[in-house]
Structures are given as structure tokens and as C-alpha cells.
Amino acid sequence: MDKKFRIGIDLGGTNTVFGIVDTDGNIICEDSIKTQSYPYIADFIDASIECMKPLIAQVGGIDVIAGMGIGAPNGNFNTGRLVAPPNLPWKGSTPLAQLFADRLGLPVRLTNDANAAAMGEMKLGAARGMKDFVLITLGTGVGSGIVANGQMVVGHDGLAGELGHIRVLTPLPPRLCSCGRQGCLETYCSARGIVQTAVDLLASTSQQSLLRNIPGAELSTYEIYKAARQDDEIARRTFAVTGEILGSACADFTTFCSPEAFIFFGGPMKAHEFIMPSIVKSYKENVLNIYTDMPQFLISELMDKNVAVLGAASLI
Amino acid sequence: MDKKFRIGIDLGGTNTVFGIVDTDGNIICEDSIKTQSYPYIADFIDASIECMKPLIAQVGGIDVIAGMGIGAPNGNFNTGRLVAPPNLPWKGSTPLAQLFADRLGLPVRLTNDANAAAMGEMKLGAARGMKDFVLITLGTGVGSGIVANGQMVVGHDGLAGELGHIRVLTPLPPRLCSCGRQGCLETYCSARGIVQTAVDLLASTSQQSLLRNIPGAELSTYEIYKAARQDDEIARRTFAVTGEILGSACADFTTFCSPEAFIFFGGPMKAHEFIMPSIVKSYKENVLNIYTDMPQFLISELMDKNVAVLGAASLI
Numbered sequence: 001m002d003k004k005f006r007i008g009i010d011l012g013g014t015n016t017v018f019g020i021v022d023t024d025g026n027i028i029c030e031d032s033i034k035t036q037s038y039p040y041i042a043d044f045i046d047a048s049i050e051c052m053k054p055l056i057a058q059v060g061g062i063d064v065i066a067g068m069g070i071g072a073p074n075g076n077f078n079t080g081r082l083v084a085p086p087n088l089p090w091k092g093s094t095p096l097a098q099l100f101a102d103r104l105g106l107p108v109r110l111t112n113d114a115n116a117a118a119m120g121e122m123k124l125g126a127a128r129g130m131k132d133f134v135l136i137t138l139g140t141g142v143g144s145g146i147v148a149n150g151q152m153v154v155g156h157d158g159l160a161g162e163l164g165h166i167r168v169l170t171p172l173p174p175r176l177c178s179c180g181r182q183g184c185l186e187t188y189c190s191a192r193g194i195v196q197t198a199v200d201l202l203a204s205t206s207q208q209s210l211l212r213n214i215p216g217a218e219l220s221t222y223e224i225y226k227a228a229r230q231d232d233e234i235a236r237r238t239f240a241v242t243g244e245i246l247g248s249a250c251a252d253f254t255t256f257c258s259p260e261a262f263i264f265f266g267g268p269m270k271a272h273e274f275i276m277p278s279i280v281k282s283y284k285e286n287v288l289n290i291y292t293d294m295p296q297f298l299i300s301e302l303m304d305k306n307v308a309v310l311g312a313a314s315l316i
Numbered sequence: 317m318d319k320k321f322r323i324g325i326d327l328g329g330t331n332t333v334f335g336i337v338d339t340d341g342n343i344i345c346e347d348s349i350k351t352q353s354y355p356y357i358a359d360f361i362d363a364s365i366e367c368m369k370p371l372i373a374q375v376g377g378i379d380v381i382a383g384m385g386i387g388a389p390n391g392n393f394n395t396g397r398l399v400a401p402p403n404l405p406w407k408g409s410t411p412l413a414q415l416f417a418d419r420l421g422l423p424v425r426l427t428n429d430a431n432a433a434a435m436g437e438m439k440l441g442a443a444r445g446m447k448d449f450v451l452i453t454l455g456t457g458v459g460s461g462i463v464a465n466g467q468m469v470v471g472h473d474g475l476a477g478e479l480g481h482i483r484v485l486t487p488l489p490p491r492l493c494s495c496g497r498q499g500c501l502e503t504y505c506s507a508r509g510i511v512q513t514a515v516d517l518l519a520s521t522s523q524q525s526l527l528r529n530i531p532g533a534e535l536s537t538y539e540i541y542k543a544a545r546q547d548d549e550i551a552r553r554t555f556a557v558t559g560e561i562l563g564s565a566c567a568d569f570t571t572f573c574s575p576e577a578f579i580f581f582g583g584p585m586k587a588h589e590f591i592m593p594s595i596v597k598s599y600k601e602n603v604l605n606i607y608t609d610m611p612q613f614l615i616s617e618l619m620d621k622n623v624a625v626l627g628a629a630s631l632i
Contacts, residue, residue, distance in 0.1 A: 074606060083606055132472040146572065148469045148476075155464070156448040157609050164572040165604045169499055174485075177606055183485055250406050256462065256477040256572050258471025288481045288495055290390060290399055293473050304508025 003066035005059050007052065007106075008313030010113070010306060011035065011072035013087035013140065016044075018052050020059050025124040027309060039089045045099050067107035068100060069315030071116025072309045073143075079160030080110045086178065087140065096234050109315040113137070113308055115152055115161060115301070117265055118145025120311030125301035126263050133259045135300075136163065136246070138266035141178075142186040142193075148257050168249050172200070172241070179286070188245045191221045191268055198224050198238040207235040222275035225271040239271050243278025250279065250295075251286035258291060265300035265307065272299050321375050321383035321421075323368065324629030325544045326429070326622060327351065327388035329403035329456065332360075334368050335625035336375050342441040345371050345623060355405045361415050371564065374413075384416060384422035385631030387432025387624045389459075394474030396426045402494065403456065425631040429453070430626055431468055431618070433581055434461025436627030441617035442579050451616075452479065452562070454582035458502040458509075464573050480506070485564050488557075504561045505582055507537050514540050514554040525550040541587040555587050560595025566595065566611075567602035574607060576580060581616035586617050618631070 004029065009186040010017040010256040012035060018032035035053050038044035055060055077207070080097025082090065092105040101108040101237065111119070118135040123309040131150040137143040142164030155162050164186035165179055175187035175196065187193050198211055198219060211234055227235035250262050262279075269275065280297050300307060321344065322395050326333040328351060335346035345416060354360035357596055372378055390401040396413025398406065417424040427435070434451040443451070447466040453459040458480030464468040470477050480502035481495055491503035491512065503509050526543040527535065527550055543551035553605040566578050578595075585591065596613050617625060 011597075018626035130472075132476075148464055148471070149467045151467070153464045153469075153573050155570075156446075156576035156611070157574050157607070158476070159606055160448075160570075160572060160574035161607070162604060165571050166568050169490075170484060181602070181604065252482050253572075254471075254476075255481045256476060256569075257469050258473050260472035270534045287499065288478060290475055290478070291473070293471070302465050 003064055005065050005228065006313040006316045007013060007065060007068040007126070008309035008311070009048075009070040010116070010308035010312060011070055011088075012073075012113070013073070016048065017306055017309055018048065018055060019306055019313065020055050020065075021310060021313035025310055027306060028309070029058050030306065031055060034046070036089060041090045041094050041099070044090075045103060048100070048101055062106070065106060067109070067316035068104065069312035070108065070110045070173075071099070071113040071312040072096065072110065073113050074159070075110040075112045076158035077109070077111040077115065077152070077154040077157055080108070082110070083159065084258040090182065107316060109215050110314070111152070111154070111315060112143065112161065114143030115154070115203050115316070116308045117310035118147055118152065118311065119314045120302055120307040121263055121265075121300060122147060123314045124310055125307065126298045127261065131182050132257060133261045133263060134163070134250075134253055134257065135263045135265060137269045138189055138264065139191060146257060153257075161251070162254060166249060166252075168245060168252075170245050170248070185245070185249050189242055190193065193223065194238060194242050194268055195219050196220050200239055201234050201241075205261065207234060208278050211235060219315040221268040221271065225274070227276050228271060236274055239274035240278045242268070242274040244282040246275070247282025248286040251283050251288070254287055254295065259295055261296035261298050263298045263300055269303070319380055321381050322629040323381060323384040324625035324627070325364075326385040326389075326432070326628060327385065327386055328405075329389070332364065332621055333625055334364065335622055335629065336552070337626060337629035338370050341626055343622060345374050346625065347371060350403060355512060357406045357410050357435070359414070360406075361419060365419055374568060374582040378420065378422070378542035379631035381422060383425070383632035384420065384522070385432070385628035386412060386416070386424065386426045387429040388412070388426065389429050389627040391426040391428045392457075392474040393425070393431065393468070393470040395550070396424070398426070400473065423632060427468070427470070427628070427631060428475075428477065429457065430459030430462040431470070432624045432627035432631070434468065434627065435630045436618055436623040437581075437604040437606060437616060439581055439630045440626055441623065443577060443613045446576050449577045449579060450479070450566075450569055450573065451579045451581060454505055454580065454584040455507060458506050461567045462573060469573075474624055475491050479565070479569060482565065482568070484561060484568075486561050486564070488513070499550065501561070501565050505509070505558055510537050510540065510554060510558050510584055511535050513557050514550065517550050518551055518556075521550075523550060527551060537584040537587065544587060552590055558596045559591040562591070563595040563598025563603040567599050567604070570603055570607050570611065575611055577612035577614050579614045579616055581619065585615055585619070
């Protein structure tokens, strides 16, 4: 029987989304479970299988499924293991791909969530036809997927592509990262980092700002975005600073893999009209002079789709 | 006729070395010319052809040569052009591979000198059998060749792999780089950068040191190495600081490509007994905690051979 469907799983800190994808990259059907409801991995696997059963039945049964791909934080492509993911309930190292393979009798591949997004972007999105690009995901953390010579850079141990944890030179004081180190890109450009920049800017001046009306706990990149659209100077400055740091970091990433494009993905990029010009300007100011060809700076084309599901499915 | 030889060219700021290499990676014969004697590229090509003629005759004529590879600073693999190399006489962009191909009637490939060294290391040296490694060359500058998934990372424009120009966080004040930017790895870990560190350490203390007997213009990494071997504290501290900065930079490079090994090449690595322990210690202290497998930290196995000639030849 023609195995024309693949299962893609986007395993996130809040939701785990299961999608069945056809050969053209359409998600035929999907469903999800709450990741945090399953402190034991065995229960999570059981719940996942239950959730997928009706989806699989809907497309014609297990015999038309070629395999399953999973994108998850700290997913190791080489070993199929989840390695101590900070935002997931299961500590230590979990042989996730093998656990699903044993239950389903299908080939299963795992990679980290940003790599899965990069795969999705390459097959179906802004990176179609590119052989060298870097996807940067801005969210709770800052993740990345690096493609060089048309292949995902996974490294010797399967864990390459963590550009959120490159330590960067900035005009701001170094910030402590959740990884325990100081000055990681993530501390400035994750959703939390952007909010911190707004808080720091508010504290550094008595300038009026719409953001001063928002209780600290409710300050979010979306609130800052809304203020920026109302010409709030501190909100705009927050995104400009974020872009400066991202652009300068991208300039140094170019010395590594000189990509055709940097593609940005994630909630804070809703404010791309405020962040992107600053990224491009800062990149130009900071890049080594031999790199005379400007890369493209793009927004994900799959922001509204479930790019991680599509990317995960394309692992098969 | 069996084309069992390849020509490898190591085009350096001082000498240009031509070697003829057999299929086992032996350099059968070699000769060189002075690069700086030829301010015009046409004269350089003429002199190169003259220099190679007797070498080619020695192995049986042009018919047994499969092609030529060239390693040169700022050599662009994709275009075969030399792009504004700062230490070479020819400014602008020179179609070097094409110029040689036209004269010799052979396929000619060009890459940057560090990439050529990495190719040599992969085929014949410390990186045999590896698919993911980073070669770092310490010399007048700091260069690098990055191999991921068994392939050289050359990037979209052929100019990837310039890790000497990643800007690094260090405890030292940022130094101005010859590229015009500040804080590049090269400013600390090139031969000149290492000497600068010694000068700074000497100025920061009145501590006795053998290095104080050496006129500033004569201070070199070799002099510092000799002093370190005589237990000179400032000399040893100079290499320790160099290793700390290299190790911390390698820790961040791991977030890119998580290599199986970092391989160090070049004159200053003669002092590896003083630099290497400090690299390894600093790497461990600085690497992101998900990277629990230590990469290997190796010295080039081809330091005494002409690795760039071998690597360049292996481009064909």
C-alpha cells in the first residue's frame, strides 16, 4: 500500500501537537494533548498513542503511514533521545524515538524543535531551494536550526545549533542565563529578554510610556508591540535594541556558515516592522568586510501553520 | 594515461609553495617562489608556471596530473576568486582558479588556506574518519576550517569559516582588530595577539621576567615559549590566558556545530604543553551544560608536513 502520509509531532512545554501530513505538506488532521499532564513518560506515550489513533484511522490506517518525526526541545537527532529538557516533565535522558517506534512499528526520528522548524522552512517555507541558511526561533528561549550544504548541522553528538547560547558582546550589562552562564543571546532576545530590556529602559529614564500603565507581571512582547504601534518611544526602543543585538550576533554567525538567509520565527516577530530594520542595520555595521553579499533577512512563511509539525514530519 | 598526481599550492603571504602529491598523500616534489616579488598577478602566474614545469616533468608530464588545488587567504571556493586578501599584493577580486586553469588546461579549485589545512587533516591527519570537526589555525591571523556532516562548510558565498573574526567576551579589554572591528578572537590568539598579551602582562606588574630582556620588536611567541620552558611566570601566564580565551571561544563554537574535535595548527602551538591544558579547562568551565561529551582537543598531525599543499591537492 502506498505510504503517503507521515506523522509530525511538535512536542512543546505546554502542548504536544500530533499532525498527519501528506506528501504535498498539507496537515490533513491534527490533535493535541497537554504535555505537563504526564509526569511519567510511559503515561505520555500511552496518551499520545490514544490521541493519534483516530487521526491514523482517518487517513486509512497505519499501513499508509511512512513514519513519524518528532521535534522537541533538546531532541537529539543522532540518538533519538530527549536530553534533560528544562521545560519538560521528564528529567535525564529519554529514548523517545525508540519508545514510539516500539509502540507503532514505524520508523521514528527525533530532532530539536528549532531544527524541525528549519526542516519545515526548507521543504515548504521561506527557505525553499536554499542550501545554506539559519533559522532563529524567538520564544521562551532562543533556538536555532542551521543548514549548511543542504544538510541540517546536528554535530557529532546530535546537539548542534544552539545559537541562543552564544555569548554576545552588547552595550548592555551581561545578563544571567537560565543555563547558568552569562551574556547568552537568549538573555536579550527571548520573549523574556525583550521584556527585561523594556523594564531596564523604563527604569533608566522618567520618560512617559504606555508601558508604565501595565503591571510588571503582565508586561509581554505583545503588550510592547501594541505600545510600539501607538508610537511609544520606549516600546520602539526596546525592539530596536533587540534588533541591534540580533543583527550583531548574526554578523558573527556569518563568519561561521555565511548563510543565504537568516529566517526569524516566533511570537516576538509579530513586531517585525520594529525589529527587522534594526537587525539589518546592525548586521551591516557589524559584519566582517569580506562578506559583501548581504544575506536575506526573512520572516518565517510558516508562522500561521504548525511549522514544527510539518518540519518534524519531513524528517521521514 | 593514469592521472595519479595532483598539484597542491599553498599560497601564503611570504612564500607560495607548489607540491606534487600522489594518491597516498605523499608530496613527491615541491618548490616555491616569493609571493611578494610579483605585484602584478600576470607575473605571479608566469613565475608559478615556470616553477612548476620541472616538477611536472619529474612525475611524467601534464598528462598524469588530475588537477590542481590552491589554498590561499580569502580564497573563495564557490567562485575560484581571491577576494581582497589583506596580506597579498593583489587587491580587489582575482579569478585565480580560472587564470591557472586557462594556462594549464587542468581543473583548478581554490579554497581558503585554513579550509585547505582542514581538508589535509581530514584526508591524512588528526581528523581522519571524522565527519564533524573544527580546525583552528594560529598564525599571523586566526583562521578556521569547519567540517560538518563530512563536508567543508563554505557557505552561500564560499567565504564561511572565519572564526578568527568571531568577537569574544574576555576578561581583557577589547582590542582593535586589523579588520576594523573590536574584540575578534584573532586579536588575542594570533601570534601578534599572544605577544600583545605578554606585553600587557609585563606592563601590569613589576614581576621579574626573562621577557624583559628581549627588545619589544624581537618578542615573538617562540621567545615566550622558550621563557615558559624556563619556568618564567609571565610567559606561562601569557599562554594560559591565550588558552582560556581559545577554550571559551571553542565552548561557544560547540553551540554551532558540536564537533568531535577541535584541531589546532600553527607556530604558536609549538607551546601546546602550556596552551592546551588551559584550553581544555576553560572549555569545560564555559560550555553549555547539554554538551556532556567532551570533544577531543588535538594538535595537527601535519605540522611538520606541508598540510596546506596536501589539503589543497585533495580539493581535486
